[in-house]
Amino acid sequence: MNPAAPDVAREPTATEAAPAIPAVDAAPEPQSIPWRHRHVLDVDVLTADDLDLVMRTTDAMREVLERPIAKVPALRGRNVTILFYEASTRTRVSFEVAAKNLSADVVNIAASTSSVTKGESLVDTIRTVEALGAQMLVMRHSVSGAPYLAAEVFGGSVLNGGDGWHAHPTQALLDLYTMRQELPGGSVEGRKVVILGDVLHSRVARSNIWSLTAAGADVWLCGPSTLLRGFEAWAARGAAASRRFHVTSSIDDALRDADVVMALRIQRERMASGLLPSLREYAARFGLTRQRLAAAKPDALVMHPGPMNEGVEIAPDVAVSAQSRITDQVTNGVAVRMALLYLLAGVAEGRGTVDGR
Amino acid sequence: MTPDEIRRATIRMSHEIVEKQAGTAGLVLIGIQRRGVPLARRIAAGILEHEGVEVPVGALDITFYRDDLSLIAQQPVVKGTELPFDLNGRTVVLVDDVLYTGRTIRAAMDALVDFGRPQAIRLAVLVDRGHRELPIRADHVGKNVPTSREEQVQVQLEETDGTDGVVISRVPEPAVTAEPVG
């Protein structure tokens, strides 16, 4: 070898010794799996291809998040309006960060349901927001089904950030992503995934049922019978016969050999409405303690959509244990939301009908 | 172009790149997904053979930097960026298979700037088919292939397509748009 010029002083970098050939392979793969959904209101309408596409796009967004400048111009000039009718700092900020990482212009509105009682209907608010330039709407609302009404009225795309007890698609997708990242084999197929807690009032549980059964997981719901009401009928009917799951009040049966345990938040209001005698009793009989977790597989993942009531549905030491993936869920949440905003941005405005059929 | 022509062009370019740099110091090759990546690797292999130096190779996906959002619906699949080295002060040679309007290269430069501040950015392409819409030019060209706008130029590489070659076909504009179903 004969360098033609004197060596320029180079900063020694660790990568000098690294392999020259990148690990990313330009392997043959289908060039386009089209994304056809104008809205993401629930995961029930996402096909296996859709889920796959979301997962792959999230991978790319994770890579972006690791860059020195964690930002890409994909949504530059786009207005993303975040309209939250329910108090939630974490999720609202997560969406805001996601939109900003895509260089979108973000308008963040923390409405409260008192705006409704003051006389401004949801329909009016959405029309106003659209007139102010919103092209994509991220919405959270306390009444199940509200985003479907929004989708009828809004000219752009609607992304559901959680509606009542019904759905929380971005949560289910980030949960799925987290599981696939962390489980050996990179898939949830055949894995025993336990959702533990107040299933009845949980949009996280409902959306996870759809996505996990679609991905072939062995889903178990567990909690006090009052908080599982109606799910046995769902499990038995299949609601799409291929998507069966288990419902039990026996925490031992549920946790035995589990691969993933997802604990759900228990709210104080549940006692007020007579569904539970006390939080203490719930913690004693259904709380995810180190002892109970031992029945699951030794490397089982511990997850929680947050915010946590430590000491109630999950013991503090379990929440920070080596098995806990709760902080990964938060990071992955930003990546998943970036992925969805990106995919939705590609769908032309005004075309197609309300997602749902 | 025949496989032999592609091989010779690649080797020639690998020499040219070193010549322009007056050596291999500070060089990094960054292939633009998809086919720019195996091309970059081939060039790096060429440099290794005649200079005995391993020049770092990276992969850049410009999907997030395109200026046309409607492409997302048709081609949402993202192929991945991997730049396992520091760009600051380096001479980056972008490698792509076909140079056409120049928009891909513009997007690539936007992306690079987010990763660091290279000392210089150069461009090596296997095929230059003309019809530039932006003031972009390649420093190293495998072959100039004049085409008309109705034609489509597709480079095939063994790593991605199973065989080496360049195919020119006449197709109607543009690709089928995916209709949103809601």
Added chain:
Amino acid sequence: MAADAPATVSAPPATGSDVGRTVAELDLSRVWLVDPFAGREGAADLVVRGGRVQAVTWLDGPDADGVDPDGVIVAPGFIDLHVHLREPGNEDAETVASGLAAAAHGGFTTVCAMPNTDPALDDPGVLARVRAAAATSGSPVELLLYGAVTMGRDGDRLAALGELADAGVVGFSDDGAPVGSATILRNALMYAGMAGLPIVDHAEDSTATEGAEANDGLVATVLGLRGWPAAAEISAVARDLAILVDVVRDVPAARLHLTHLSTAGALDLVRRAKAAGLPVTCDVTPHHLGLTDEWLAGARRWAWDASGDPWGDGAIESAPYSTTVRVNPPLRAPQDAAAVLTALADGTADALATDHAPHTEVDKAVEFGLAANGISGVETALGVLLAAVDAGRLSLGRAIAALTSGPAIILGGRSRRATGLVEGAPADLVVFDRSDRWTPTAETIRSRGKNSPWLGRPLAGRVLLTVADGRVAYEAPEGDSAQA
């Protein structure tokens, strides 16, 4: 008239405002006449002169050839035991005038209005206001009124039942709400029994339905809606019947009418109570007969085609959470709808009553859980019944009886039409074409309330003519069958 000649409806051309004019001359030839009062149906000719039925001629043998129940059908004018006219208090949703026009469009010549207006119909003065509005409207449709059971429908104090009886109410109801107190119900049944008037109860255990949004079942679970248990209706009916048993010992003339029953369990209790000789009657709605809670999930199939699991068999074709199907009692599961059909067929349900509940867009174009309950149904009732008949689930005769003789019996002598199409009596009839479909739209619906699940969905049995008390109540526009 030659055999195989088509049915004809001929009347002199209309002049000026059609509604309200006396039918001077009307000849209905070779039509299919269904008269549940006469207990007869078949090919017939019918002649009306000067507003009265001049002749009803049943056709036999070769004269009847070519006349069948698939074309033009004539029946006595329909009677609706349960409508909500929003005047006074909510005229944006409906007025007496618009409600009567809607009723006539649906083939109804008598409607009974519920007292949950504002102010409530708990005082003869308010009744007079409503009746004056009916007179001003010029509609010949008969408007009968229920009085409230309790003052202001507050559930605490009995309304002036005697005074209201004197003012001509046909019964008492707190509909919208149940008669919550067992004591009040018992006292009301006894008191009203003195006048031979029924208490019409909306049977619902409100403690079990607080915040409830949708029938407690698979659909509510998947959609995350608060469940409305069937038990809330069943237990309320059981309570009402138990009270009735006590009451008839002292007041044999007491009568209980249960309205809009929606569950198999409740209908079963009524069936057994009737068999035991209790003076109870009941009605069911077209929507509880024709639809199920699958519609909330976005399915759009008739109840008799429903499986109960719309996600399982790809029945979803619309967006979920449509507020046009938010109603009290809620749409139930397929087995309940089937029980409603059976009850209508076997007479357990005496009548079909629409529970016509018009609402403004403002009250319906909101989130599902916040939407007002109710379907604007008086114009689509016939179409829904005919769908059941077409599907072989109900005979045409029973369907028409549920709209005519059934409710007439419950009203006793309080309606001017208790006899059907009798020669010499003022004409009360409806003419509709079973083979002609019409589509309810915001334009074709006469009611101010456009809250109908059938918007945009064609229904059979376009009404051509409604005559009430010998006068035109509704007449279809000339020559255009694509719109009603």
